[in-house]
Amino acid sequence: MIKLTAGIVVSAFLLNRGMSFIGDHFILTDSGIAIENGANVQNGGAAEYVSGADVRGKLEEMAASSETVRQILEHSDQYPEELLELLANNEETADFVLDYPQKKDQTPADSIGEVTAGVIPHLLQWDERWGYAVYGDHMIAINGCGPTALAMAAAGLTGDGSITPYRVARYAAEQGYYEGEAGTSWALMTEGAAVFGVQGKELGMSRDEIFAELESGHPIICSMRPGDFTSTGHFIVLVGIEDGKIRVNDPNSRVRSGQLWEYETLEYQINNLWAFTAA
Numbered sequence: 001m002i003k004l005t006a007g008i009v010v011s012a013f014l015l016n017r018g019m020s021f022i023g024d025h026f027i028l029t030d031s032g033i034a035i036e037n038g039a040n041v042q043n044g045g046a047a048e049y050v051s052g053a054d055v056r057g058k059l060e061e062m063a064a065s066s067e068t069v070r071q072i073l074e075h076s077d078q079y080p081e082e083l084l085e086l087l088a089n090n091e092e093t094a095d096f097v098l099d100y101p102q103k104k105d106q107t108p109a110d111s112i113g114e115v116t117a118g119v120i121p122h123l124l125q126w127d128e129r130w131g132y133a134v135y136g137d138h139m140i141a142i143n144g145c146g147p148t149a150l151a152m153a154a155a156g157l158t159g160d161g162s163i164t165p166y167r168v169a170r171y172a173a174e175q176g177y178y179e180g181e182a183g184t185s186w187a188l189m190t191e192g193a194a195v196f197g198v199q200g201k202e203l204g205m206s207r208d209e210i211f212a213e214l215e216s217g218h219p220i221i222c223s224m225r226p227g228d229f230t231s232t233g234h235f236i237v238l239v240g241i242e243d244g245k246i247r248v249n250d251p252n253s254r255v256r257s258g259q260l261w262e263y264e265t266l267e268y269q270i271n272n273l274w275a276f277t278a279a
Contacts, residue, residue: 049231050088055081058088068094075101082142086126092254096126096141108133108166112151117159117278120219120239123152125251130166136178144169146177146184148251149235153219153276154196156239163196165251171195183233189221189274200274207263213275214241220275227269229256238266238273 050058063070072079072087072094078101087097109129115121125131125148131141140147147168155163172178177188193200203209203220213220220238224230229250237249245260 051085055085055088059084062088062091066091066094068098072098082138086142090252093126093141096128096131099128100132103128104132106132109164110167111161112155112164113161115155115159115161117157118217120152120156120237120249122249122254122257123148123155123165123251124254125165127165130164130169133166133169135169136173136180140165140169143183145235145251146188147172149221149237149249150188150193150196152237152239152249152251153200153221154193154198156219157276157278158197160197168196184235186223186272193276194279197279198276199279200276203273203275205267205270205273207267210238210246210263210273211241214238214246218275218277220273222266222273223271225269225271228265229253229269233271 059069059073063073069087069091072084076084079097083097083100087093112121112123112129125144126141131139131144133140135144135147144165148165151163151165151168154168155161172184172188172192175192177185177192179185189200190202200221203213210220222236222238224234224236226232229236229252234252236251238246239249240247242260245262246266248257248259248261250256
C-alpha cells in the first residue's frame with residue numbers, strides 16, 4: 001500500500017502511467033485507488049471490465065435471469081462483437097442491443113424532444129434514436145460519451161432540442177475532435193462548444209467552485225478516470241446539488257444517474273472538468 005499526499009506522487013508505478021491526483025490523502029491498493037478520509041477509506045478501484053473470451057461466459061450468466069439476453073445469445077451471429085461486449089458490461093443496454101438487427105440502419109433522430117432552457121436533460125449514448133450511428137470508428141453507443149455529454153449541456157442551457165448526440169458527434173468527427181482510441185479530445189469542451197451556443201470554462205478541482213457553478217445553474221462536464229463510472233475513461237455531467245450531494249447525468253447509465261454522489265467520492269476520479277454557460 002502506497003500513500004500519496006496532494007501534489008506528491010511517491011511511486012514510479014504511477015509516474016510511468018501519467019497519473020495525477022487532487023485532494024489530501026490517497027492510497028494505492030491492490031484493487032485500485034482509494035481516498036483516505038479519517039478512519040474511512042472509500043474504494044476507488046476501476047470497474048471490472050469484461051472483454052474478449054470472457055464476454056460469452058458473462059452473457060450466458062446474465063441469460064439465466066434475462067430473457068432478452070437469452071434471445072441475443074441465440075442469435076449472436078447477428079450482433080457485432082463490440083455490442084456483445086457492451087452488453088456484457090452494462091445490462092442496461094439489453095434492449096438497445098436486442099434491436100440492433102432491425103434498427104441499425106435507421107436515420108438518427110434530428111431532435112432529442114422537448115427541452116426546457118435551464119433544465120439539463122439526461123441523454124444516453126445508447127439511445128436507439130442515435131446510438132447505432134457511427135462516431136469515428138465505433139458506434140455512438142460505444143464511444144460517444146463526449147458528444148452525448150456536450151449535447152446534454154448545450155441542449156439544456158439553450159433549450160434547443162436539435163442538439164442531439166449524433167449532431168455533436170458528426171461535428172466532432174468532421175472537425176478532428178475525435179482522436180481514435182484516445183476518444184474525444186478535451187478541446188471539444190472549449191473550442192468546439194461555441195458552435196452549439198454554449199461556452200465551456202475549465203475549472204480547478206475545488207469543492208467551493210464546483211458547488212458555486214452548479215448552484216448557479218451551470219452544468220459541469222467531467223472527464224473521468226477509472227473508478228465508479230469507467231474502467232478506462234468517460235465523460236459525465238454534473239447537473240445540480242441535492243441534500244448536499246451532487247446529481248450526475250451519466251450518458252452510459254440510468255442507474256448511476258439515479259444516485260446522488262458525495263463530492264469526496266467523485267473528486268479523485270475526475271481528470272478534468274468544464275463548467276458551461278449559454279454563450
